[in-house]
Amino acid sequence: SDHPWLGAALGLADGEGHLLTGRLSLADQPWLAEHAAFGTVLVPGTGLLELALTAAHHVGADRIEELTLLEPLVLAEDGAVRLQVVVGAPNAEGRRPVVVYSRAEDASDDVPWRQHAAGELADGSVTADSDTFAEPAQWPVPGAERVDLDGFYDAFAAR
Template sequence: IPLLRRDRPEADTLVTALAQLHTHTTTPVDWQNYLTNTGAKQVNLPTYAFQHQRYWLDAPTTKGDATDLGLTNTNHPLLGAAMAIADRDEYVFTSRLSLHTHPWLTDHTIAGTTVLSAGALVDVAIRAGDEFAATVLDEFELAAPLTIPAHGGVQLQVRVGTPDATTNSRSLTVHA
């Protein structure tokens, strides 16, 4: 409850104190008696929600897909977008993996840690190769399992290198 102060009128302090007493405690305040002979009238509030008008500019709407960012959509559940490297015959595929966007990953939880299966990584490699009619995966080496955190996500990048001059094969690396 506010204290009386010299720089504040007593009537305002009294009304503020009564209002705080009414809203912050179980002490009843007899507003009818307080407002008698003040000219105040009781009014009914509308039963519908209060209407309001917005004055903020609407943000431009985007589709929210890779093409809005100048990337190519891959139509693959683990690879969201692709981009050609400007000065080379190389490509980068990218995506963000999380338990929120890919809830089925929780089926691959081992001892409390969620991992992306090697089979899923092979599928990612094959899908990236499909973009270049590279139908054979010669070798696949997994240095460490890809763990998915319980909160947040993992940025996944797949880089497809330039074609070899003699075999026309391409190197492929997966980074997270």
């Protein structure tokens, strides 16, 4: 895999599913330490979305049809987590289930994996009556106003 968090990708023995695996730590990705709430480092939801999108591209799907964030992925300051992104077989409509898991790197095999996100991958063209949003033709969108965020995090932390 070319993804910085996912080092390997393989098809499952049944020929229908795929597994992407990797390792994540603050030592390897120190910028993640900036995404903390009340002293706890959390992988941003967009990081879980990125893992699902990487899995989609690996299996030939062009989009994430749905993704539900189930539990925050917490990173310890001095440890690492193992990641697994599991993509199932396509259903009759061609959609594939996707699930994002983690487990502490030093956990024994009897410790269960934690499920952080689950959803569906899809491919095919987007139709006009689809619920999928199109990319904006111009960015920023007309009428958008810049918001100054200087000092936001310091003020938020003080509250």
